Amino acid sequence: MRRREFLLSAAAVAGAATGPAARAAAPLKVAVMIPMSGPAALFGPSSKNCALMAADALNAAGGVLGRRVELMFGDAGVAPAEAAQTALRLWRGEGAEAVIGMHDSAVRDALVQLFDGHVPYVYTPVYEGGECAPGTYMTGETPEQQLRPVIPWLKARRKADAWYLIGNDYVWPRKTNAVARSYIQQAGGRVVGEEYVPFGVDNFDANLARIRGSGADAVLVTLVGGASVGFNKAFASFGLSDRALRLGTLIEENTLAGIGLADARNLYSSAGYFANLDTPRARAFAAAYAKRFGAHAPLLNGLAESAYEGFLLLAAVAARAGSLQVARMDPASEGAHYVGPRGPVTMHARHLQQNVYVADVGPAGFRVVKTFDSVASGQTCKA
DSSP, rough: OOOHHHHHHHHHTTTTTOOOHHSSSSOOOEEEESSSSEEEEEEEEEHHHHHHHHHHHHHHTTTTTOOOOOEEEEEEESSSHHHHHHHHHIIIIIIEEEEEOOOOOOHHHHHHHTTSSOOOOOEEEOOOSOOTTTTTTEEHHHHHHTTTHHHHHHHHHHHOEEEEEEESSSSSHHHHHHHHHHHHHHHTTTEEEEEETTTTTOOOOHHHHHHHHTSSSSSEEEOOHHHHHHHHHHHTTTOOTTTTTTSSSSHHHHHHHHGGGGGGTTEEESSSSOOOOOOOOHHHHHHHHHHHTTTOOOOOOOOHHHHHHHHHHHHHHHEEEEEOHHHHHHHHHHEEEEEEEEEEEEEEEEEEEEEEEEEETTTTEEEEEEEEEEEEOOOOOOO
């Protein structure tokens, strides 16, 4: 896909006006809440880059509802109450009319309460499901999408039968694993162990000993960032890579770089996007990222790319509604459709129906080995 085609696709999403009134319209201020500090700060720079790319693409195509997009960034890597104060300042104090959020679920809960349906809020990362607040639109993958088709596929392909579940001790891993249990059982498998570790743990010897003693031939990893890196490196050093496969639902390019290819044998990841996804729009997006930010830019990854998707979704729903008012956007969101770097997506129940890709790890990093087309989110929010 050439650059002109890439920009034209953004124009179709934006529903952009190009007349004198559009050119005279006030800029649309969008608050972008991303982790600039804390455990998830690793994803902040690449997320910021993707937000900048989204604004550039939409503005080159005429903006959103004919208004030029202007970004304001806030740190969502802090405690939820502090992040909410930053969001309040950007919204009420500096005039943001929409919010894009790529951050954890605790911050999302705080922002949902703060906004109370008064401003459109697009939440973009992988998450546990269940968010139905008015004016909140989810572009990230749910556990139903990442696991429902993938667990039986691994059962058939790799004879994954005895599963061990390990994650950090908070809502996303616990809810993900609750969903995973049902899919494992439906596939004829069984769960042989489940445990959660606090953030900051850097020694996994006892956990790995329990996994080795459980007889697990598959491990579902819902650890985040540095914890995932440390666990997976130790997993390989324990000699478990040849005994059990690993499936991660938050192992993206930055995490894989930390783990290292040598320690990623029999490692799978399930996600809506990988940086080397071989489709025309994905290739165009990756090429544009490399051209804009250079060879030493933060690694392109699924969490960062989700911020880009958030802007496409905001523009698509606003175009259908003809407005940025939540009362008009909520009903207009049902059936909203666009084609982005992830592929074709359609919004149902304020969540995206989207492709899910399964990648293993080869000599050059992730390689997509299976695509599940147009997987439903499993959510039932009323639009």
